[in-house]
Amino acid sequence: MGDLLPRHLDGFESHLRERHPESSRTPYARIADIVWILRRLSDKEGGLSPAMVRRLAHTSAGPVGSYAPRDSYSPHVVEQLRAAARSDIDQAVRRLTVEGPSLLAQGRDPRAAGWSSDANVLWEIYRSQGQFTRQELADRVGRALADEHSPGRLAPLLYPTSRDLFALLLLFCLESGMELEAVRELTSDCLKNSNRGYVQVEYLKRRRHGQEWNTIRVRDGSSNSPGGLLRLALRLTASVREITGSPALWQFRMKEGVLATGFSASAVAHLARSFVSTHGISDEGSPVELRLSRLRKT
Structure with missing residues (x-):
């Protein structure tokens, strides 16, 4: 630790920037991770030179770089997404609360x-x-x-499928504006302080170091409100949660009897492609590339 000097960090950043295009965010992201680690090591254990401590006061000497643009979806696409998600949700509710219990009783x-x-x-x-x-x-x-x-x-x-819960997750993201990463990690006790048509949703944001737990205030009451959608998700997943004992919100039965306690990023991407294909969601005649990260801006 004591051998590290500012020129080592700056030299590595220059090396990264030479290997990546100017618009890439990779050099900044890697340096940011290293600086974050070194700051915490310095706070816990010390050992860095005064010059290195001063260098860690800023993240990078260069530009951040650019993300690929995340424009909002058009109103035409949004209405298709809403209608398709609501259709899947209505079918799931009817199947899980009427058809299933009726057949089970026989x-x-x-x-x-x-x-x-x-x-x-x-x-x-x-x-x-x-x-x-x-x-x-x-x-x-x-x-x-x-x-x-x-x-x-x-x-x-009897048990919700990944398709059922994806429709709920999609519609909640669209109506609440919450980031997909946070929505995927919601727990069964996420609803707090319901009051006068609004409710707070407690969520985990891992990138906000030191302040990971946060809340967002959303509309509540109707089945189409963000709060109402989460209450419906809680209702539909109650049977699986009782079996698994996990506090995760998005729990469903997979094929061959496997009970899943959450969506991975790859699973969400796969379900998004399937959702677009199943419902024929298009924009100007072409299938929509559904990225849930764009729903926040939408």
């Missing part, structure tokens, strides 16, 4: 009543906490009957 233990019934197979899925799979059914009754009464088809009557 079911009986298939060991006694037989496996050749959707209601009885759904009963077994519920008994196994969503983890009864097509392969287990095929082992019992054969592939033909397992295909006809597939748990993969029936389980979404």
Whole structure:
């Protein structure tokens, strides 16, 4: 630590800037990470020279660089996104609160009543906490009957799917303006201090070092408000949360009985492409490239 000098840091930054185009943010981002680490090491352990401590008072000697532009989506695209998300949400609510419970109420233990019934197979899925799979059914009754009464088809009557929750997440991002990274990490106790048609949403912003936990005040009440969308998400995911014991908000059943406790960045990107393709969302005749990071500006 004591051997580090300002010229070492500045020389490394110059090296990075020579390797990247002028508009790139990479050199600044890497130097910012290094400066952040050195500042905290200095605060905790000391050992840096006075000249290096003075150098760490600023992040970089050069420009920040530029992001790729993140323009807002047009009103035409926004209306398509809203309508498509609302359609998926309405279908999920009907399936999970009406169709599923109704069919489950008709079911009986298939060991006694037989496996050749959707209601009885759904009963077994519920008994196994969503983890009864097509392969287990095929082992019992054969592939033909397992295909006809597939748990993969029936389980979404009891547990939300990633598609269901993506529609809620998309609409919440659009209505609230909260950053995608923060929305992905919301927990089941994120709603605070509901008052007069508004509610605070507590969220984690990892990049805000020392002040990671923050709140945003959003509209509440109607099913289309940001608060109402989160309350609906809590309602639809309650069954999975009870099984996993995780406080994460976005919990769903994946194929083959796997219960997921959150969306990864890659999963969101995949679901966005699928969402656009399924609903035929376009702009001037071309499919929209849906990036949820643009919804905040939108």
